[in-house]
Each structure stands twice: as structure tokens, then as C-alpha cells.
Amino acid sequence: MNLQLKLQKVVLCCTLFACIPTFYLLDTSVSNKLLLLAAIVFACWQLSGYALKRFNLGMAGLETGLLNFLDGEYASLLSYDDNDELGHLSRLYNQTAEKLRAEKHWIYQRELMLDKVLQNSPEVLVLINDRNQVVFSNWAARHFFHINSTKLEGLLLSELLENAPQGVSNVIEAAQEGLFSISHDNDEQQTWHLATGQFLLNNQQHQLYILKQMTRELSRQEVAVWKKVIRIISHELNNSLGPISSMLNSGKLLTEQVQDNRLNRVFNTIEERIQHLVTFVQGYGKFAKLPSPKLSKIHFNELAAQLAEQWAFNYDKQQDIQFNADPIQLEQLLINLLKNAHESGSDKDEVNLTIRAFNNNIIIEVLDRGKGMSDSVLSQALIPFYSTKNSGSGLGLALCREIAEAHHGHIALQNRKDGGLCVRVSLPGV
Template sequence: MRLGLRSLESRMVMLLGFAGVSGALIYAGVSQWPLPQILVWMRQEGIDLGTPAHFGFYGGILVSMAFLLPLSLWLGHRVMSPVTRLLRALEGAVASYRDGDFSFSIAATRRDELGELIRMHNALGQTLREQRQNLTQRELLLDTVVQNTPVALVLTDASGRVTYANIAARHLFNDGRTLHGLNFAELISDSPEALRRAVEGGEDALLTVEMDGGEETFHLSQRNFRLQGRPHRLQLFRRMTRELSRQEVATWKRVIRVISHELNNSLAPISSLAHSGAELARRGDTARLPGVFATIGERARHLHGFIAGYASFAKLPAPQPSSIDWKPFLENLSLHCKFQLRGSLPEQPGWFDAAQIEQVLINLVKNAHESGGAEDEVSISLTVVSRDVRIEVADRGPGMSETVLAQALLPFYSTKRSGTGLGLALAREIAEAHGGRIALANREEGGLRVSLLLPLGPRADR
């Protein structure tokens, strides 16, 4: 900071210099001239004030201090007065900021360091006011969005009382009336049991309840967090009935399209062959009839297998897990499909339904061989991860695009012209029935990796 002649430091130096010069002059006037000469003249004139005609060193110091003390007090007051006023103003400003009032400004026209500090303080207040205004506008926008969202939002404090609820929550739980200050547990005491249990469970849930003479499906999300240092709980109730209905209709349409396509592919040839067989029989050309009947039988068997595949997906039995020794299980699997075993086998035995998991791995290895990569690059590896075992089936094919990866596990989704879209969906269904999961990912060096995660033992939460 540049210091001009009117800076606080220069003024203080000038006042201290003035005090020093004044002290020296007073001491000289008391001890040297003119006070000693005046006292001698007064005595010659017969005026005796009872004071010595000449002050010594200590006497001069005492007389000088008698004059300098009031002068020092006055000069100190002149120096510290603006600083004291500024400190008081800053104290009031800090108190206002603490109370959330940023409208406080200090009026001053000083051109020294204190004036610069005042200008910086006023600039800070202006910045805080602008930020407060922007924050208020954002809070207003956020509150408008939250209030008008169709998702019912309820925020409760540590005692379970509602501190915030949007319009959807008020209509869902209190006929449009405010929920603020109400005990949420008491509020939902008359709600369907499934809803109460889901809220008390404290976990995310998908539940269906009887409401307004029909069934409503909700997705419940619950989170604990600290707001202004105090524990709070946020609960979001999202109506899923319409969305699930749309998804259900879309799924049924997809199923109908797939089944219609497959039925047409089989029934059209069967109808044509039946007509040809009748014509051959009418003409007495029986030599060609066995071929016609064989083709009809092949198309009928294909159609039967297609329908059986859908039936097996719809009627998948509950798994019967048991302890599985890895070596004989993989040796038996190798009789059905070809693969390379990477790494060592886990010491812990597996815990799953051998028939179902074997079918899953057969389908996965078959898909790996059909990916277009080298056959000797199709591999299976097993890794223990905490209390689970991860079975990975990998290949060196082209992998999958992001779009296909996102939908490959959905029922009836297939990129093959003759595919039913049930293979990976069935694998996912079996994995989840075992308390595990399945995931697909492209390999960095090229190819696809399908990970099947299964528990190593029975779990109490399944």
C-alpha cells in the first residue's frame, strides 16, 4: 500500500516529532532560557515566588513532564480517535453480519490506511449482499422446483417431526394440509401396513399399496444426513404405477412381436408343406411325402423348443443351493462346452444350484464362442471377493457397444436375427435368485467379460 503525506503513519510520525520537539523546547526553556532569567529578574524586583532561581536536571525534567503530560494526552486522543471510531463501527458491522444483515456500511471520506480499510469493508459488504441475493434467488428456484415435483418429499428431524414437505407430500399424507411440525410416524399410522413397514425399515423399497380404490406402486428412497449440524432424514415417495404400466405394456408388445415373428416363421412353412403334401397325396406321388413330413416335424420341433424356452423363463424354479466342489463341477462343465481355465480354483466350495449355474455358464460360454473371437481365447476364471465368488467368462470378440451393454440383460432383447433375447435375461434371473448379480463389460484389450457374482454360503438376508 502506498503511503502519502496524509497517511496514518506519517501523521503519527509528525505528532510524535512535534511532541519530542515540544519536550526539548520546554526543557530548554525551564533549565536554560528564558525561565531562569525571568525568575532572577523577578527577585531583583522584589517578587519572590518561592521557587529556585535555576532548576537542575531533575527539576527541569519534572517541570517539563508537567507540561508534556496534558500535551501527550491530547495528542494521543487525536491519534487514536479515528481508530477507536473505526473499531466501534467494525464491531457493529461484525454483529450485523453475524445476524445475517449485510446492509451495514461505514461512511467515511478518509484518504489514509483507515479510509482504505473502510472502502474494503464496504466492498466486502456489497459482495456479501450480492451473494446473499443470488443465494436467495437460487433457494427460491430450488423451492419452486421441489414444491412442484410429483415426487412426495418429506424431511424429518431427529425426533421424527416434519421440518419440510412439498405439495405432493401434503396431498399424499394430509389431504393437502401442512405437515410442518407433525410427527411423521403418527401421521402414517393409518396408512397401509406395507408403507409403514417400508418407512420403518429405513431402506429403499418398491412397494404396492391399496389406495383410492386401486393399487398404487411407490418407490421409496430414504437417506440420513446432517443439516446445520443436526441429524435429519429425507424420504422420497415416487409413484411408479403409470411408469411400470407403460413398461409392462412395452414388454408385452415386444413379447408379442417376437412370438408372432417366430410363429409366422414356423407356421407359414408348415402350412405350405401341408398343402404340398396333400397335393402330392392326391396325385399319388408318395415318394416325396416322407421329406415333406420330415420338414414339417423339424419346424414343429423348432417351434416347440421356442415355446419351451419362454415357458422355462416364466416358470424358473427356486434354486436349491448346496455345497459345490469346484474341480468336479468344472470338469463336468467342460463336457458340454470348451473353455480355458485361468488362474487357480478357490479353496472354499461354492454354494449354488449346480444345474442352474451350469446352464448359465453353458449359455455364456456359447455366446463367447459365437462372438467371433478365437476359440482358445474363451476362458473362465474364479476369484474370491470378500464373501462372494466372481466367475468371469471372457472372450476376444468385438465386445458390445454402450447401447447394447445397457440393454443386453433385458428380457427379449437380442442383436441376433434368430435370437430370442432370453439367454442373458435367464442368467440374470438365476443369479439374482441366488442372491448374486451379473454384469457385462468390455475388456481393455478387446473382447467382452461377463461377471457372475455368487455368495460363498447361505445368507440370512436372502
């Protein structure tokens, strides 16, 4: 029963009570009195309905608007604007609707921005509900779990972990926060960090998993420590080599009149070792103070032709891939890798240089058929000062890694199935 009907009944009752004294005072027949009373009641009923019609429409609009509020819809406004209590309520309703609509638009824009940030975040983000179903994931998660064609939403956690890299399942199922290592198909070891969190969303318990790759970050910290050590050593050696070299020259001048072969051999040996130390310090100083890359267009066929003048290798000239890199640093990187390939015991005809574009990256590989590397050597080969050669400085591969990472790329070493080593350098293709 609506408000208009209730108010009409109240008006009708008041009219009846007001007409009762008139019913007894009129000097006419009972039938006439009843007809008159019916006419008065009908007129009052119609007049009250007409008078309350606009009020009732305003109340109906207010009710509809409040129902829209319950549904989260704030676009409807009330047109009732009379100067009464209902008009005051309607104006308050319209002000509230406009404010809620503005806040909803602001929240929507913020959600769009947050979704954009999360989808483009390099961290792997996966949200699981209390039924162990994925309710949110980003692009990094789809790439990490090797599901690029479809979304992860709706998959069970067990189904998701079927495609996970080796070493991930146990960590996620146990929800153990901290660092862990995973292995990919190409035997690359990577270090990752898992962070988890639980919270209520829509009155349901949810579990958030955040996986962040720490391999490059740990490598940067490691290299930064080595650079600091190298700078300190270089500084101390330079401080000593200068006076020693000066004293050596003075000694030679003082003994020019003395014809003593033994003394000449001593001076020559000292000079040779000083020159060796200078070269050593300059080499490590070059690693410790590698400048930022100066990018320019690289035509790889031209670079390969320059390298072929120094080292023999096989190269397919059909693909002349072009990309941006520092030509001097890239040439130094490839010289080091080709030199190592020739010193690996491989036949020079088995040394290969390849390049290809893959997933917006440029993949350069130097392959040989030498002895390869043991697992312990593979894990330390990119560390400065580490070398398996008697005369090696342990700088070549470390400098290669530094150059690759300065280009926002990375370098990986992998033993080949039939013997030999593959050194893979990945650089951004744009």
C-alpha cells in the first residue's frame, strides 16, 4: 500500500467525521442525505489524490534512487524540487548522488591505473581464493608459468604449478617466504624471492603470491663489491708502481758506466714485471670504470666482418640483423668470447657465431666444441678474478657480463649436449 493511498484514507476519514453533524442538520430525506454524503466523499477522494499525486511521485522517485544506491548506480537524479520537506530530501539526495558518482569515477580511474601498474609489473603476481582458484594474475605470471595464450584466472593452484619451472612448486605450496633457486630447460640457474600475504576480500580469505627475480640484483651487488675491491687494489698498486719505476730509471742512469750483465738482467726483469703490473691494473681499471654505453645502429654483418679479421669462425651472412648498441663495447664482448672459444681446445672450424631475433630481444651465441665447463666452473665463471687458466686474469667473462648488463641484457653459459660450450648474450632489440 503506497503513501498516497494511506493519505487519501486519512483525508476520507476526516471528511466523514466532518460530515456527520451536517447529516443530522439537513432537512431532507435520508436518500438525499446519502447521495450528498457520497458526492462529498468522492470529491474529497479525487481532490486529495490530485493534491498528493506530485508528492507521491517524488516519494516513488526517492525510493527508486535509493534502490539504485544499493545497486551501486549513482547516475539518477530526482526532479522533485518543491519547497517542502520532500524537496529538501530530494536536494540532499541529488547532492549525495553527485558526490558518490565523483568518488566512484575517481576510484574507477585509480583501479585502472593500479591494474595497469600490476599488469606491467616485472614481479610475478598471483592471487588465490579460498577454493585454491586463481582470481588475479598479471602478464609476468602468465609468462612465468608458460601460459601465454589464455588467462590464469579460474585455474586451480595445482593446475598452475604443473607448468611451473622446477623448484617452484614446493616453495609456493609451503608458502615459504625467502630466496630460492629454479632451473630452466637450458640449465640456467636463477635466484628468486617469494613474498606471500593473506587478507579478506569480499568476505573470502585470499592468498597473494609475489615472486621477484633477484638474479640480476644479486649480480649487480656482487659486481659492485668487486669493483670497489678492484679500485682499492688499483689505487694502491699505482701508488707503488710510480716510485718503483722512477727508482728503476734512476738506477739505470747510475749504472750506465758499469758493464755488468747480471745487473742488466735484474733491471730488465724489474722493468718487465712493472710493465706487466701496469697492464694488469689498466685491465681491471677498465672493468671497474666501464662507461655507460653510447648506443648507435649496429649492422651485425659489418661487425662480424671486422671480427673475422682477428678470429676465425663460422657465420651465416644471410641475416643482417640491425639493432642499437655500443659498437666498441659490443666488439670487445665478442672478441673476449671468440678468444675463449679458440682457447677452449676446440678446432677453429667448430667455432660458430650466430644471431637471431626472439621476443623483442637480440640473441647472440658463440659456440665451440671444446672441453666445456664443470658445474662448479659454470657457477663462478662470470665472477671477477675467477679463471681456470694459469695465465688468466679472470676478467674476460666478467667484463662481458658487465657490458651485457649495461645494455640491460644478460649473458648465460651452457654446456652443449655433444661437447663444447654455448655462451648466449641477450640484448634488447629496440
